[in-house]
Amino acid sequence: MSEKLFSYTALFNTPDEIIHAAKAVADKGYTKFDVNTPYPVHGMDSAMKLKTSKLGFVTLFAGLGGAALALLTMGWMMGIDYPNVIGGKPFFPLPAFIPITFELTVLVATLSTVAFLLFFFFKLPNNRHPLHDTNYMKNVSSDKYGVSIEAEDPKFNLEEVKSLFESLHASVIEPVYFDEEEVNYKPKIADGKFLAFLAAVAIFVSVSAYTHLNYLLYIVPFNWMAEQGKLVPQSTNDIFTNGSSMQTPVEGSVARGFIPYAFKDKPDEAGKFLVNPLIPNEQNLAVGKNKFNIYCSPCHGYLAEGDSRLRGQFPNPPSLHSEKVRGWSDGRIYHVIVEGQNVMPSYSSQLSREERWAVVNYIRVLQRSLNAKESDL
Amino acid sequence: MKKSFLDYTLKVRLPITLFVALLAFMITFYVSRPERDGIGYQPDQPIAYSHKLHAGQMKIDCQYCHTGVTKGRHALVPSANICMNCHSMARKKQPEIIKLTKYYEENTPIPWKRIHKIPEYAYFNHSVHVNKGIKCETCHGNIADMEKVSQMKGWTMTACLDCHREPQQFLPYLENVKMVQQTVQLVIDKR
């Protein structure tokens, strides 16, 4: 045992002795000394001349912080970030916030106090302290009362301390030495094994987080109602032969508002009997223009001059400004939209009945713009 | 075991480990988020249809094919007869068009892969948005530039709320956009 001395310790048998001893040691002017007892002994604070603890301030400020945190968070969430009308209550229902504010005050204050106590005031964990695993510690942990004066104390003098303890009738007096191994222990930050462990932790956390967030949360029961037992348009379905949720109407049936077109293959009759129900006005001409530009212009061009944008992939249609088309009645043009003509397909599934008439009106406007009557000028 | 090592483990290594775990979680969370939100999903389609060609170069309006977009809740993927409006003549010999023609003639619906989807418990109506003048690109990204379509933006409730809360920022082209925070409740997570 050629180690460095940490402290000199004395053990006492009764609480009265230890109070007396603590007082004596403190009176001698030692500062780096400690009294170890199995339980808090009354009057030890004054005997050791300890200053009042500052811990209360930590509690106070942490508590206030907790209260403010709670109120501000709740106020922001319910009043500012996403205000919802809940039960007709105002967006900042203060009375309803009080319980949680109180709870958070208590929670933050308590946790901070304890954390400060253990990690800042006591600097725990501290298992390497030289007093541990000594005979002294074994005794003070159970039924003895001990005083330990550290060698580092500026007033420390081995003989004086010894005689002091003896004069106090200590039952056991013994030195405590530093453990060389503990003192010389140099932690390796970049320990290979630890780094590997860290990497393993990181990978484990990462993989499990990924599987949970991107995978498990997308299966039952978490995805309930994301897919429901109902048929949404354009979805697949096993019940029907066409594999789709969408069915075609039964042949011969007539839907409300969709009496089949009466002039199938009868362009001339359509021209004769079909009457344009829309009187051209700003509103339906705007619709007509919009629909013409969407559906007709790719081939007919924006001005209906037959200037296709389809890069010659589809035969260019004739201009709609021809004598022939200008001579057609509205019904006749409508017929072409419904039935198509030559290579032009039917547009009945893309244009509703009203839209078709609006397009007819707009074509009339286009025709008029290039072949204005004198009265228009 | 050395007591110093014990202390060191408790004081240094334990916090570091916890910190690393937290960091790993955070990084994973943020890195995997776009994937979770569906961003970048770009499946192979049965027919290699190019929006870039049709909508971009030929300037065919979106509504030419997506006929439902102003009329109802669903924008609708075009029925094959709309494709055949042109492709009854145009580029009939191209392999992709042959596929298309085959589907059409066999009266089989084309099984397009769905890219954009909101969960069925949420309600979104195309026509309400489009008729208010909101452009397709605002949510779908610039489809006209895409050879193969992929999802560009996350469609979480947050995404809806972002726009409804600050429409000016997301819809700069619209005049007189009002704060529509309240109406978002009509849209999301209802029924």
Added chain:
Amino acid sequence: MGSIDYTQELSVVEGKPALRELDELISKPLDSKPDIKFYIALAVTLTMLTIGAIGLTASLYYGTGLWGNNNPVGWGFPIVNFVFWIGIGHAGTLISAILFLFRQKWRTGIARFAEGMTIFAVITAMIFPIIHTGRPWLAAIYLLPYPNQHSLWVNFTSPLLWDVFAVSTYFTVSFVFWYIGLIPDFATLRDRTSNKIKKIIYSVTSLGWRHSNRHWQNYELTYLILAGFATPLVLSVHTIVSFDFAVAILPGWHTTIFPPYFVAGAVFSGFAMVQNVLIFIRKIFNYEHIITMDTLERMNKIILLTGMLVGYAYSMEFFIAWYSGVQPEVFAFMNRAFGDYFWAYWIMFSCNVFIPQLFWFKKVRRSIPFMFVIAVLVNVGMWFERFVITVTSLSRDYLPSSWAYFKPTLTDASLLIGSFGLFFTLVLLFTKSLPVISIAEVKAVVDGSQPKHGDH
């Protein structure tokens, strides 16, 4: 009567055991192998726990439909159990915090144990609000205000959310309080043990505590602060639990008397439960001189007091309902006493108000069999109190058209049994793994453990 001299403080620990003997005695259960009785007890509690687990698994698989809940009675057994267990949890903190503040030294023998029971009761209780929901897998996360992809927050005006905060805070603070108290004991155990593994475990858990009086000073202050916080906290928790009912507009729930009434009831049932368990503990582990008959008697007095508080609350409810002149309110209370669930009401009333009156007799207060039976009945009565409040009020509310009778099912019963199984399993494991009596605190109150001149 008159054998207690109230002018002078009695010794808390009978006899004057040597401090080292106390170490031996208290740590004996930790050092010795459990005997057959322990295993039998554990087998019983584990069986109960398994029954509960089966019920829970079935409920999760099939749905809450397995319970007796129906349309007007949305809350049935799980919420009754929740409130019951939260109530049980109150005795511990009360003993450790409030009695600490009142400098009641007799608490030391039972404080650790009572705190442990608090924690186990709260654990048991916390299960119920989660499993009682229709979608527990979502409830566990949706109830927390965390930033999410829906940009949604929770509703801070809901008493259920207050519960989330109150119960979790209560659990955390109780746990910290308990752990702080355990640190010196861990240190003592560390220094006693010769087993290497135990040594490491105790080193870690004691954080290297060395009984330093520089530490004791702050430690005691912290203990005081925690006790100071725990006291309003314990009152707030049951207050907030009572808000679950009091904030609702249901007749029979919407009552201002609920917070104090619930707290008194909680202390009442908590003390009864602690007393029940202690009767066994002191016998099995030979702690008769630490958990003395005086201590038990004092507990019985508190049971008597809180029982009368509860009885007062029952009567006052009736009076206020009558005095309010609100018909649904009057009916709600008449219905409790004379309606379909009259039996539950009268079980509650007799167990909680009439039977504890026996504690006026000193012989009863000091008789183990008597106090045990009374305390058991008190807990039965308190369980029924929650049942009466929850179910009776719900089953007959405003519109007579929607009234319906609630009948519990076997699954309901299995969850109740399971909750007892969980609680007692935890208690049993606790007795074998941690010192059930605070070594440091008991040492501090043994006769002659403090300086005689006493300069304070």
Added chain:
Amino acid sequence: MSNKIGTKNIWKSIKEYQEDPEVLEAKLHEFKQGVTDDFDPDQQSTFSRRKFLAVLAASTAYAATACTNYRDKGEIVPYVKRPEEILPGKPTYYASTFAEDGLSYGVLVKTREGRPIKVEGNPDDPINKGKIPSRVHASILNLYDPDRLQSPTISKVKSSWKIVNEEIASKLAEANSANKEIAVFTNHITSPTTAKVLDEFKLKFPSVKIYTTHLANDNNRVSAWKKCYNQNILPSIKWNKAKIIVALESDFLGKEGNTVENRANYALGRDIVYTKELSKLYSVEGAMSLTGMNSDIRLRLNPQLQFEFVLSLANQLMQLGAFGASELSDNVISLIRKNSLNNFAEKSGLQIEKLKLIAKDLAENKSNSILVAGDALNEKVHIFVNLLNDLLGNNSLYNYDHGFLIDSEISTPQELKSFVAKCNDGKIAAVINLDANPVYELPTSLGLSDALSKVETIISLSEAPNETTNLSKYILPLHNYLEAWGDHKTRNGLLTLQQPVISPLFDTKQKEEILLSWINTEPVDYHKYLMENFKTEVFDTNNSIADFNTYWLTSLHDGIVTTSKNSITENKFDQSIVKDFTTSLDGFTVLVQNNYSFGTGKYANNGWLQELPHPVTKVAWDNFAAVAQRTAEKLNIVNDDLIEISVNGKSIKLPTMIQPGMAEDTIAIELGYGRKNSGEVANEVGFNVNELLNENSLSQFIFGGATITKTGEVYKLASTQEHHSLDEEFVKDFHRIREIIQEGTLEEYKKNPSFLKEHKHEIFSITEPHKYPNEKWAMSIDLNKCLGCSECISACNVENNVPVVGKDQVARGREMQWIRIDRYYSGTPEEPIVSAQPMLCQHCDNAPCENVCPVNATNHSPDGLNQMAYNRCVGTRYCSNNCPYKVRRFNFYNFRDNFADSHYQNELTDLVNNPEVTVRSRGVIEKCSFCIQNIMEVRENAIRENRPINPNEVKTACQSACPTQAIEFGDSNNKNSYVTKNREHELSYHVLEELNVRPNVTYLAKIRNTDSEDI
């Protein structure tokens, strides 16, 4: 196939589609191979195959999700050629017809992407005006019923149409050549074209004899009418014009005749918002009926005493000078003279004042009053009632515009008995059940099932399995009415058309097509056949200027055509037919009636209908014996006691239901239950009362001299409302004390119109209420018009995907209906006063449910709705606890999975769900949303059309279904809405006003047209 319509558009595509042999083959099995096998009910073992499949499907789905890329969102399959009328995501409507029991209702079928999802009333129907009874609402579920017959079978072995038709044709030919009778059983044939097909069938097979069965029939009324006036048209009644209505054991508001029409017209006479003149309804009845529930003054009378009652009434009327003796023939006078009101009052124990009041009111309101006798009453009572109406000049209230056509008759007992005898003698070659179920519908004592077992060739044409198909060798599945063509003529001068709205789901056929294929060797397209018949019968006689094609398509579009009317011969009442008859009052009187939700049981296999609570007792999933409190005491029975009822040597067992307002010693029972072999829902639900019916008189529904014995067994009835005994002082009259129901008498109201508001004081909030600057949706319910008929519940179920929970769950109080009709009794158990109140989510401004939801799953929308975010809900049920109206519903299970071992958890039944409404999963709360999907649709349209929303534009499902227009919905911020008008009415109130939750559902207090103040 018809190819007249065109060659170039979608119609052509469909034609191509249909002519393609492969497609044709596929169409034959509309279900893909293998899919149908899952639903074959015959293959189900005792271990529920369906549950197993559901679990299997769920686990497959689970495995599939777990094993594939979670980002895979499936496929989008657009149309190949989109039909013009279908815009996916938008509904398409088709006009069609639902016909049953001689009545027809014009319907509009709402389809989505070619699939019907809801049946609504056709507003163009001049009779029903867009309203339909609950069984038509719920009929959509029958289409997607997995219990339907799915392919033809021979001796229960799956076969093909070709084989079946060939075999049957040869059997029929054989029978024909042997000149052995081919019996055809059918229900009322209301279709002229079907009748024509049957005629052709008879021509081809002369040995065919047609038997018409009709379980609960109005034969007494019809034959009485024919005897009185010799007319083939039965007029409807102008209820709205009647000042005094006296219903004699008649439930014209509940289950007799065209209830939809009756209710609407009756309510017109009770419109307190527009007039203070109300009609007065007296009900004299033994059973507590919906009509009795709504009557202003109700008298309890043993139905056997009705004849004496009308005679005494006539006596009194004569004394009052309402008519003179000179107007009467001698036999009538002598009959009348034998009775007097005083004697009758003594005998029946009825209050003489009330009886005299009836007479006085009738005498004072001559030609403005109407007496109406119930279907169950004897023909002689009907005749005398007709006479009284005639004498009082009340025939001015007969509405001959579109009267009922009553030319078809049901088979007589003699015919049926001889049929049974012929069966037993082996003289019947074949029995064809043409969509009829004689084994169930005819009195069990006729012995038909035994007789049929002696017939080798039984051919059943049916949509679903039933008691008769079970005995049949050949089972031929039929189209559902939504898959079939048809026409119906039930009213004079009106023809309603029926068109298919979906291609057949299974390998089924149109019943007429089957008959035609036996007549002709070539298959006949019934669509074409129908058109041709329409051309000759309607088009050619109507002198339309349009061409036939246009005319036909337009008629089909409208769903209803006016045709030439049968002329009505004005015949004088022949008083000589009035006959006396006597009844004995020994023992108990049993009154048998059809039930409210599914009539006579044909549609019993429909969960929505089974779960629809009985409007008076609120019992679901069962029939029962309703008895009066005192009778029960006498018999020493209580609710749920199983009793045995014996009449004429026949006996059945039924559970007891103590019903306030029943006449003493009278037992009321409902038909339609106790089905066997008819699907998972209907099987063994309730008790078969047909065992009690008289094989000698098919129209006898009142049986005297019954004995009752207590069996000692107990059978639990499930009810949606607890039964609180009326004489229990503890809970008596709570609905009045708590002002849940507010009522007054007409006199009181006329004296002081604001009598309701007088004791009220203003309720204030401590915080500023939130503003709703745009729309704020609200509802008003007029309790004067609400009859409690429960049709709103049915419509709501269909619209909002409300699941069926089954009897055990109803018994536990877990029914899921979003709207319920609360029924309250006050008064005494003998003379109860009944109030009905629809209760649904009140959408309170200060909603108590919202405050307590921890996760914010329920909150207020900017348009004033209390909205529910299902996917946010974790199911704490706290909101439900805190709802003072208890209108929130919790999914304790996945009810589609829970009911009858996942009966409704299959791909087929998913088709019935409204795609616009979330199908709720387990563990979430749900409730009335004010049909938010309809609000959103209107909003969408308004935005598209760039216009404001019309305040009355949005219609909720319950509102559109309400036959009496009791429910109005609209924007309460707008002065022009009906809701605002009703809200500001002096009779308006909110339920539980004092809670200050500010509900948005306003009720209009009920005004009773009584003189007494004791309501």
